[in-house]
Amino acid sequence: MITSNRPVMEWGEVFGDQVVATAILDRLLHHSHVLTIRGDSYRLREKRRSGLIRPQAGGSSSQDGAGLRPPPPCEEA
Secondary structure (H helix, E strand, O other): OOOOOOOHHHHHHHHOOHHHHHHHHHHHHOOOOOOOOOOOOHHHHHHHHHOOOOOOOOOOOOOOOOOOOOOOOOOOO
């Protein structure tokens, strides 16, 4: 199991190379099941409830991977 708080589209920045990120994602996502969890984490929600951070207008965070779609599967040669 691999988890990330960064959208797939940002992995090029994370690895410093878009080609390397694409190759890594290609191998990771082949024969994989991708689950996208939307909404705030429990820690973030508790911080908002306790008043440590202000609630965000409009509900959940846009940094949580909402709308994230994995790349299409590779075709077998």
